[in-house]
Amino acid sequence: MENKLVFAKEIIKEAGAFIKKSLSKTITVEEKSAFDDLVTNIDKETQDLLVARIKSAFPTDNILAEENDMVHNIKDGNVWVLDPIDGTVNFIVQQDNFCVMIAYYEKGQGKFGLIYNVMADQLFYGGGQFDVYCNDKLLSPYKRRPLDRCLVGSNAAMYAKNYHGIKGFIDKTLGVRVYGGAGLSMSKVLSGQILAYFSVIYPWDYAAASIMGKKLDYQLETITGELLDYSSRQAVMLVPKDRLEEIRDILNSEN
Amino acid sequence: MENKLVFAKEIIKEAGAFIKKSLSKTITVEEKSAFDDLVTNIDKETQDLLVARIKSAFPTDNILAEENDMVHNIKDGNVWVLDPIDGTVNFIVQQDNFCVMIAYYEKGQGKFGLIYNVMADQLFYGGGQFDVYCNDKLLSPYKRRPLDRCLVGSNAAMYAKNYHGIKGFIDKTLGVRVYGGAGLSMSKVLSGQILAYFSVIYPWDYAAASIMGKKLDYQLETITGELLDYSSRQAVMLVPKDRLEEIRDILNSEN
Numbered sequence A, B: 001m002e003n004k005l006v007f008a009k010e011i012i013k014e015a016g017a018f019i020k021k022s023l024s025k026t027i028t029v030e031e032k033s034a035f036d037d038l039v040t041n042i043d044k045e046t047q048d049l050l051v052a053r054i055k056s057a058f059p060t061d062n063i064l065a066e067e068n069d070m071v072h073n074i075k076d077g078n079v080w081v082l083d084p085i086d087g088t089v090n091f092i093v094q095q096d097n098f099c100v101m102i103a104y105y106e107k108g109q110g111k112f113g114l115i116y117n118v119m120a121d122q123l124f125y126g127g128g129q130f131d132v133y134c135n136d137k138l139l140s141p142y143k144r145r146p147l148d149r150c151l152v153g154s155n156a157a158m159y160a161k162n163y164h165g166i167k168g169f170i171d172k173t174l175g176v177r178v179y180g181g182a183g184l185s186m187s188k189v190l191s192g193q194i195l196a197y198f199s200v201i202y203p204w205d206y207a208a209a210s211i212m213g214k215k216l217d218y219q220l221e222t223i224t225g226e227l228l229d230y231s232s233r234q235a236v237m238l239v240p241k242d243r244l245e246e247i248r249d250i251l252n253s254e255n
Helices: A003-023 A040-057 A088-094 A157-159 A163-170 A182-190 A203-215 A243-254 B001-022 B039-056 B086-092 B154-160 B163-170 B182-190 B203-215 B241-254
Strands: A029-031 A036-042 A062-065 A080-086 A099-106 A111-118 A124-129 A129-133 A152-156 A197-201 A218-222 A234-240 B029-031 B038-040 B062-065 B080-085 B101-107 B109-117 B122-127 B130-134 B152-155 B197-201 B220-221 B234-240
Touching: A003 A040, A003 A099, A003 A111, A003 A124, A036 A040, A036 A088, A036 A152, A040 A062, A040 A099, A062 A203, A080 B182, A080 B197, A099 A182, A099 A203, A099 B086, A111 A182, A111 A234, A111 B001, A111 B086, A124 A182, A124 A203, A129 A182, A129 A203, A129 B062, A152 A163, A152 A182, A152 B163, A157 A197, A157 B154, A182 A197, A182 A203, A182 B130, A182 B152, A197 A203, A203 A218, A203 A234, A218 A243, A218 B220, A234 A243, A234 B038, A243 B220, B001 B039, B001 B101, B001 B109, B001 B122, B001 B197, B038 B039, B039 B080, B062 B101, B062 B203, B080 B086, B080 B182, B101 B182, B101 B203, B109 B182, B109 B203, B122 B182, B122 B203, B130 B182, B130 B203, B152 B154, B152 B182, B154 B163, B182 B197, B182 B203, B203 B220, B203 B234, B220 B241, B234 B241
Parallel strands: A062 A080, A152 A197, B062 B080, B152 B197
Antiparallel strands: A029 A036, A080 A099, A099 A111, A111 A124, A124 A129, A197 A234, A218 A234, B029 B038, B080 B101, B101 B109, B109 B122, B122 B130, B197 B234, B220 B234
């Protein structure tokens, strides 16, 4: 497993370097489901690069990925879950604040995850049998602080609408932060900068953070308490395990 | 004037180094007007350091600053406007994503402004007779892009409440970002990462960005179109001058 993690660290850095180099070129933007659901040629080319590396090194492994409808059942064999650019809108508009994400599963068990914040050159990796690091820094498990001394990350629309009581919950804290990417936001949960994160996202958006989060005493589940299905888009939250009941209770009472 | 700008760059870096060193010590947090309106001993000590440096170098200059009720009429003589730590909540909770800000006025005319993102070591400076830089990089004036290819920064509560049509306006763009600090957010306007910024803030929160923004073809005014008063807390927006009428029209129609 250690070799596979070393390999994943290599290819995620290679993907990051490829994206960085692309910033000086013309980027082609396409709309997917709506004017604000965007994809670029760089998203696709980065995924192609990752897929080619994985298929060459581990020909019988499977891939579940954001672009090109690469679907695979998470419980079936060895599965690499890939998000070539998470925070595509930030990538297009800001040329900053986006991540590459890789997660690796065997028979549905998360073995390790990686989130690479390309422009900040911050690589979060670990989970499963491995400790979780940000670059060379070992990350500590969740440490409890009073709710009114914490910040929370959220999808902006869910916050504004008080979706399932999210705004009511956040209003009991020091406030909301909206960073525009699941990878970026959840890496800030892992490093203790925000307490929790709420959004409506796909498996490739949450897989890596789910595996690393588990190792650091966080839990990722749907906002209404169901398990993740690793296929559809779901409303999820990443929260400290220790506060799961408390947060569920507040969400229910604020809903 | 050039000597004064060189001096301002020196003391803002010194303030940043002082704050960075303080992160390893115990920080004392006090509530001001509410549980989420916080100040630390480091805010106060950093301001004391800046004030001492200015008073020693320019004994007859005046100071308008966030802490310790240092009030002065912006139109009266030479005035330094100081925010020792902008984004105090981020400073306390994240130990990151906060800025030191300095602006310098003579008889009410903005001569230069500085925003220093301490942990990222990014210094924005210039305005008045000076070009605007981020570290060694010359910043370009505002470049027009379609509204539905832009992001907007906002105070979260104003966005959620659709205060004066802000949410209606932002919903015509790629979305909102909430970074938790006026300095951090407005520096992202200056560098073109977000189109505009909306918040309810004090003179020390907007003075530096106002001066640098003017040089880059942005305008800072209240959301309802009044001039800034440089004394009270006002609901303000920093927007491209070129789009001021268009944004005002959208805010009015979405209000």
